[in-house]
Amino acid sequence: MLPGVTPPPTVSAEYLAADGTPAQPVRVLALNGQLLIQGAGADRSVALRGLRWPDQAARRGHLRELVLPDGARLRATGAADSAAWDAWQRQVGPGSGWRALRWAGLGALLAGLAAALLLWLAYAQGLPLAARGVLALVPTELEARIGRATLEGMDGEQLAPSTLPPERRRQLEARVAAALQRSGTPLAYDLQWRRSRDGRHPGPNAFALPGGTVVVTDELVQLLEGADDALLGVIGHELGHVRERHGMRLVTQTGLVTLAIGALIGDYGSVLAGAPVLLAQGAYSRDFEREADDAAIALLRANGLSPLALLTLFERLAARAGQTERAGEPDAWGIAFASHPPDAERVARIRAAAASAAHPPP
Known part of the structure; x- marks a missing residue:
C-alpha cells in the first residue's frame, strides 16, 4: 500500500440541533483538527480544540453525549453505539492516554504495561505464524x-x-x-x-x-x-x-491481538466494538x-x-x-x-x- 490512504476515525451518532429539531442520524469524522458532521440533517464542522468530552463520571448507562459550542449535541445510545463511541473517543478526544490512566490508578497502569509487554512478545514471536494458520481457514x-x-x-x-x-x-x-x-x-x-x-x-x-x-x-x-x-x-x-x-493477514493479525487484549483486561465488548476502527x-x-x-x-x-x-x-x-x-x-x-x-x-x-x-x- 502506498502511504497516505488511512481513513480518518469515524463513528455513527445522532445530531440534535440547538433549535430543537428532531434528532438526525449522522456520521462524525475527525480530520485535520476538525470534527466533521455529515448527514441529511447536518453538514458542518467544529474545531476539536476546546470541546468538552463526556468523561467517565458524566456517562449514564449507554448514553454518550457531546455538547457543541452552539448548544447542538451529538449523542450515542445503546450498548453497541456507546462502545463504538468510547473506542472512537479514545482515538480523537482527550479522554484517553495518561488522563484516563490516572483515574484508573497505578495498579491499572502497571497491569496495562505488563499486558503491552506480553502482547509485544506474542506479536514479535508468534503472531505472524498464528495468523498464517488462521488465514488458511478463511473462506x-x-x-x-x-x-x-x-x-x-x-x-x-x-x-x-x-x-x-x-x-x-x-x-x-x-x-x-x-x-x-x-x-x-x-x-x-x-x-x-x-x-x-x-x-x-x-x-x-x-x-x-x-x-x-x-x-x-x-x-x-x-x-x-x-x-x-x-x-x-x-x-x-x-x-x-x-x-x-x-x-x-493484517485483518487476521489485528483480530488476534484484539482477542488477546480482551482476554487480558476482561473487556471483550469495548475492544471488539473498536476493532473496525483499528482495522480501518x-x-x-x-x-x-x-x-x-x-x-x-x-x-x-x-x-x-x-x-x-x-x-x-x-x-x-x-x-x-x-x-x-x-x-x-x-x-x-x-x-x-x-x-x-x-x-x-x-x-x-x-x-x-x-x-x-x-x-x-x-
Whole structure:
C-alpha cells in the first residue's frame, strides 16, 4: 500500500440541533483538527480544540453525549453505539492516554504495561505464524466480502467515481493483464478506478484490499502521466499485496491481538466494538511492503523493464510535496508513515535490483 490512504476515525451518532429539531442520524469524522458532521440533517464542522468530552463520571448507562459550542449535541445510545463511541473517543478526544490512566490508578497502569509487554512478545514471536494458520481457514468469499465492505465505506466518505476517459482505463487495464501474462504468474484481481472526493485526500495513491481488489486514483495516473512504466510498477506493488494476501493477514493479525487484549483486561465488548476502527486505520508492516516492492521489481523485469522506473514515483511525489508546502497547505496524508520502509531504503533496494539485473553474477 502506498502511504497516505488511512481513513480518518469515524463513528455513527445522532445530531440534535440547538433549535430543537428532531434528532438526525449522522456520521462524525475527525480530520485535520476538525470534527466533521455529515448527514441529511447536518453538514458542518467544529474545531476539536476546546470541546468538552463526556468523561467517565458524566456517562449514564449507554448514553454518550457531546455538547457543541452552539448548544447542538451529538449523542450515542445503546450498548453497541456507546462502545463504538468510547473506542472512537479514545482515538480523537482527550479522554484517553495518561488522563484516563490516572483515574484508573497505578495498579491499572502497571497491569496495562505488563499486558503491552506480553502482547509485544506474542506479536514479535508468534503472531505472524498464528495468523498464517488462521488465514488458511478463511473462506475466499469472506475475504472478498471484507474487501467489498471496506471499499463501500471509502466510497461513502473519501472516494468518488473515476473521471479518467474510458479508453485510458481500458489501455491501462490491458497493459496490466498483458504484463501479468508475460510474467507467468496468473493472479485473480479486480482493478478499480476512483478519484478523491474532496480533490485532495487520499490524493495520488493505489491500495489493495482483501479479496483481490486494487484501487488506483485518478490523481496517481495524472501524477505519473507519461511514465506508464512507473504506473505499472506501482500497480505491480499492489498486486504483490494481493498475491501474498497481506490485507487479510493484517485483518487476521489485528483480530488476534484484539482477542488477546480482551482476554487480558476482561473487556471483550469495548475492544471488539473498536476493532473496525483499528482495522480501518491499520497499515502494512515494513516486511509486507518490502515483499510488495519485490513483486513490483519482478513484474517489471519479466516485461523487460528496469526497476528504476519505480524511482519516478518517488521523484514526482517529492516534487508534489514541495509544491504543497510552498502553497502553505498542510499535507495530513503525507508519503512517509512509520510502517513503510524509509524512502531512502526503498530507493536503495530498487537501485540494487536494477544493478543486479544489469550485471548478473558469473
